[in-house]
Amino acid sequence: MRDLDFTISYVIGQPIHHSLSPTIHNYWLDKYSVNGVYLPQEISSNQLSDLVVSFNLLKIKGANITIPHKVEILNFADVIHPMAQLVGAANTIWFDEHDHLHADNTDVFGFIENIKEYCQKDLQVLTEAPAVILGAGGASRAVLVALSELGFKQIILLNRSREKAEHLAEEFRTKLPELDFKVGTLSDFTEFAQHVKFLVNTTSLGMVGQPDLKLSLELMPSDALVTDIVYAPLKTTLLKEAERLGLDFVTGIGMLLHQARPSFERWYGFRPEIDATLKKRILSLLEMSE
Ligand code: ATR
Numbered sequence: 001m002r003d004l005d006f007t008i009s010y011v012i013g014q015p016i017h018h019s020l021s022p023t024i025h026n027y028w029l030d031k032y033s034v035n036g037v038y039l040p041q042e043i044s045s046n047q048l049s050d051l052v053v054s055f056n057l058l059k060i061k062g063a064n065i066t067i068p069h070k071v072e073i074l075n076f077a078d079v080i081h082p083m084a085q086l087v088g089a090a091n092t093i094w095f096d097e098h099d100h101l102h103a104d105n106t107d108v109f110g111f112i113e114n115i116k117e118y119c120q121k122d123l124q125v126l127t128e129a130p131a132v133i134l135g136a137g138g139a140s141r142a143v144l145v146a147l148s149e150l151g152f153k154q155i156i157l158l159n160r161s162r163e164k165a166e167h168l169a170e171e172f173r174t175k176l177p178e179l180d181f182k183v184g185t186l187s188d189f190t191e192f193a194q195h196v197k198f199l200v201n202t203t204s205l206g207m208v209g210q211p212d213l214k215l216s217l218e219l220m221p222s223d224a225l226v227t228d229i230v231y232a233p234l235k236t237t238l239l240k241e242a243e244r245l246g247l248d249f250v251t252g253i254g255m256l257l258h259q260a261r262p263s264f265e266r267w268y269g270f271r272p273e274i275d276a277t278l279k280k281r282i283l284s285l286l287e288m289s290e
Contacts, residue, residue: 013040022040031275045069062266063092114227130192131156132199136167
């Protein structure tokens with residue numbers, strides 16, 4: 001007999017084959033005995049509107065949206081939740097009972113929870129110094145909002161293209177007027193290094209298949225924290241450099257795990273936990289791909 005309660009959720013992106021989200025969500029579906037499956041689906045930008053229509057027709061539970069669709073998906077949402085509005089990008093969508101498409105952002109939550117879980121330092125002390133964000137793309141937006149929520153007041157935004165960093169700073173000067181921005185290129189880091197206690201990489205540099213991020217951290221204070229949202233490899237060149245210098249560092253994998261929890265909750269009504277088995281499974285997949 002067919003099971004009419006069976007549900008399907010997706011992760012939508014391009015490329016998508018490397019995504020660890022199916023492992024995370026299918027683990028939870030199984031663990032909590034939810035009758036469903038979570039699938040990866042590669043979609044190009046010009047297919048997004050068709051996808052939204054077919055999701056609605058087929059009563060799909062919801063989806064995660066990833067690179068490169070996180071900004072564009074907002075054009076199709078009937079309800080943009082405040083965090084997605086503030087960030088300017090969404091990673092989670094779902095339909096309500098009136099067939100309205102909702103879009104929200106759980107990346108900010110993911111970043112914050114990862115830092116809170118693994119930071120060995122007094123966060124309060126870190127937030128009193130400026131923070132450097134490397135990168136001014138989609139991921140940088142969520143990290144910027146997360147740093148503001150954590151209590152940072154001074155942000156130094158460094159990007160290969162200075163113009164893009166300036167645009168992002170300009171947008172967020174209006175959205176988050178309590179933040180003070182400085183802008184520069186990646187090579188300006190040395191100028192700021194001795195004054196910052198928090199450094200986060202949001203560029204794709206250091207990711208498997210991409211060039212390494214080569215940055216000297218020698219000038220950073222000894223009580224600084226370095227983090228990377230790149231999680232493949234788990235210990236990027238940037239984090240290895242932090243480790244070499246004895247600086248506290250936090251890998252990016254916790255952000256991926258934590259952002260998945262409120263997404264799952266949007267679809268299934270409860271927030272799942274990251275247990276030791278899930279962590280082990282994800283870490284062993286990352287080790288295998290290194
Ligand atoms: P995401 O959504 O992951 O942030 P994105 O919006 O395409 O993806 O942004 C990619 C970021 O990585 C940008 O900050 C980009 O710098 P530019 O704005 O100058 O393009 C940065 N990036 C990508 N490849 C890079 C490289 N080879 N050197 C330096 N920065 C790079």
